[in-house]
Structures are given as structure tokens and as C-alpha cells.
Amino acid sequence: MPIQVPLRKGSEDPYVTIAQHQLIALGYGLPRFGADGVLGDETLSAYGVFLVSQGLHAPTDERPKSITPGGAAALDMAFKALDQDRSEADIIDERANHPHAGRSVDTPFRLWSKITAVVLHQTATNLGERPERWHSVPIHFCITRAGKVIQLYDLTEVCNHANGLNLRSVGIEIDGWYAGIEGVPKTLWQPKHLPTPRQPMDLPTVQAEATKATVQLIVNIVAANGGMVTHIHPHRQSSEDRQSDPGSLIWQTVGLWAQDTLGLSDGGGAFAVGNGRTIPEAWDLRYTGNRY
Ligand SMILES: [Zn+2]
Missing domain, CATH: 1.10.101 (Muramoyl-pentapeptide Carboxypeptidase; domain 1)
Structure with missing residues (x-):
């Protein structure tokens, strides 16, 4: 009992x-x-x-x-x-099917009690539906555009997905390329040397729902093991380069939902780690004056 x-x-x-x-x-x-x-x-x-x-x-x-x-x-x-x-x-469980090369060298494993956050990412590419294509991605969960959830690492493994947030967080990669700010095409990251620039993708409902279910699952699994997830962050908060990661659409659909529904915190309007950037007003109206 x-x-x-x-x-x-x-x-x-x-x-x-x-x-x-x-x-x-x-x-x-x-x-x-x-x-x-x-x-x-x-x-x-x-x-x-x-x-x-x-x-x-x-x-x-x-x-x-x-x-x-x-x-x-x-x-x-x-x-x-x-x-x-x-x-x-x-869950499509791929944990046993790849060499776990994306694990932190210094701190490969952690206690459940050290896991306090979820970090959301966009892949900024299109890796697609075949699980083996994701094996080299150094992250715990991947969400395909068709709403498949692929697990690559145990939650107690520390993966190199989010810079200064790695030790405390479980990562979710959401497949696709999304504008940093919806409706502002120049905020979409463009790979060099593409013949024609990309247009921002939409976020399919099945993918959004699968992402929410995965956040909930992470909260549940950590709780069942005696820990507690209290925070959700965009990768942007820990990386200057990842300004558009995961973008306003994903953040507003999943990040704000997790705060409203699961009681998680984004750390507040001034929160950033290392050379990361704060959450801009364009993503969250509470943060008046926070620049993109
Ligand atoms: Zn990222």
C-alpha cells in the first residue's frame, strides 16, 4: 500500500x-x-x-x-x-535497436529524482515514418507527422538534445519544419543551398495529440518511479542558435496546454539556461516585451 x-x-x-x-x-x-x-x-x-x-x-x-x-x-x-x-x-519501442550514441559521455545515467522537465523540439527536417530513420537522433521520444510515438532512450538516460537542460529533462522531437513565429515566414529556418525556400509546415492534429499524450506519459512514468516533472521548456530556452525551436505553433499547442492542463511551468518570462533565449511575447502574451 x-x-x-x-x-x-x-x-x-x-x-x-x-x-x-x-x-x-x-x-x-x-x-x-x-x-x-x-x-x-x-x-x-x-x-x-x-x-x-x-x-x-x-x-x-x-x-x-x-x-x-x-x-x-x-x-x-x-x-x-x-x-x-x-x-x-x-509506443513504438526502438530502445533495443540502436547503439545509444546520443547519450551524454560525462553523465550517461541519472536517478528518477533528477528528472524534472520536458523539452520540446522541432526536427526542422522531415525524418518520416520509418523508425530506423530516427536511430541517430539523440533524444528520448520522437513524434512523426502521422502521430506515431517512437521511444529511443530510457528516461534515466541523459541525452544530448537540449544543451544546459539535458541533465534534468526528457526530450521530444516533433517532426517537420515550423516557423519560429506563425505567419512570419522569415522566422522559418532554411537549410543552405536549397533551390527553392521551404514553406512552413502545419501541425497535424494527430501529431499534436500524440505529443500531448507523450508529455502526459512522461509525467506519469516519472511519477510512478517516485519523481516529479514540474517544468516544460522550448529548446530555445537553452540554445541561442535554436531561436525557432520548436516555434510558436508547437509551443502554443503543446507547451501552453501542458501548463494549463498538467500544471507544469515554463520557468517564467525571464527563464533561460546558458546562452538560451527567453520565451518571446509572440509565443506567450504574458511575456510583454520579450523579443523574438
Ligand atoms: Zn531542438
Whole structure:
């Protein structure tokens, strides 16, 4: 059982954060406070709705005053079933099919507790649907334009995908070339020597949904292993060169969604690592005056 004694309102037991992530993963949202580690009314209400869904609580009962060991065990079981569904149904697992050359030489592995963030990228090319074409990409997950999810590395491997964010993050590459700012074609990165310049791609709904599901999956897997993902970043925040990475369309579709729905943070309007760039106002209206 995840806990041995009931946890009452106000508890800051480490299990509270796990329960909150599990509730969010199961669709019992915590829109106001998210996974804040404190057992408050919002969490107890969501937990109560979960208990009703399991037949462990009557709809007319008042909000639970505590999380009981039995309720926690039911929550854990529901969460693990969800995790199994996702990982067995949707992921093309290529982890055993390539030499893992994209792993950090200095720090190839890390503890689950060190994983706190997801980083979103655009490939700025078109690698396509064949999993073997992705083997040399040094990143954990890849999302094809048809919405396939390919896993290349374990989450506890440190991959060279995001400069100063590598140690703490799990990376997702989204296939395609996207404008840095939608509607401003000159913000699309152009490879040299192309006979005709590229036009920015759209983001297919299946690809966007697969990316969101992958962010959720990463949050779930890390939580199931005792860690906690708290942040989501664009690669731009850790690299001066990757100004357009992943671009406003992907950021607004997935990055802002993850903040609103999963309670993740982008680090704020002043956040950048190393020679990275802050999130521009063109991507997020909260950051007035942040230049592209
Ligand atoms: Zn990138």
C-alpha cells in the first residue's frame, strides 16, 4: 500500500504529490493548485470524485476529510492500469535497436529524482515514418507527422538534445519544419543551398495529440518511479542558435496546454539556461516585451 495511515487535510506527506499526479493523470484535474504537495480541499474533492467512480464512495457523501490507505491503493491500481494501457498501446519501442550514441559521455545515467522537465523540439527536417530513420537522433521520444510515438532512450538516460537542460529533462522531437513565429515566414529556418525556400509546415492534429499524450506519459512514468516533472521548456530556452525551436505553433499547442492542463511551468518570462533565449511575447502574451 502506498500509505499506512490516513493522511488528513493539510498533510504535506510526500505521498500527497504522488496522489495529485495520479489524480491528474486519471483525468481528475486540479486546475487551481495543481500538484502542490499539500492535501487541500481541491485534492480531497478530486479524490472524492475518484472514489465515487470506483464505487468506494456515494455521490451524496460529503468531501472526504482524509486519504485512506485503501483509497490510496485503489488510486495506485487505477494509475498503473492507465500507464500500462498507454505504454503497451501507443509506443513504438526502438530502445533495443540502436547503439545509444546520443547519450551524454560525462553523465550517461541519472536517478528518477533528477528528472524534472520536458523539452520540446522541432526536427526542422522531415525524418518520416520509418523508425530506423530516427536511430541517430539523440533524444528520448520522437513524434512523426502521422502521430506515431517512437521511444529511443530510457528516461534515466541523459541525452544530448537540449544543451544546459539535458541533465534534468526528457526530450521530444516533433517532426517537420515550423516557423519560429506563425505567419512570419522569415522566422522559418532554411537549410543552405536549397533551390527553392521551404514553406512552413502545419501541425497535424494527430501529431499534436500524440505529443500531448507523450508529455502526459512522461509525467506519469516519472511519477510512478517516485519523481516529479514540474517544468516544460522550448529548446530555445537553452540554445541561442535554436531561436525557432520548436516555434510558436508547437509551443502554443503543446507547451501552453501542458501548463494549463498538467500544471507544469515554463520557468517564467525571464527563464533561460546558458546562452538560451527567453520565451518571446509572440509565443506567450504574458511575456510583454520579450523579443523574438
Ligand atoms: Zn531542438
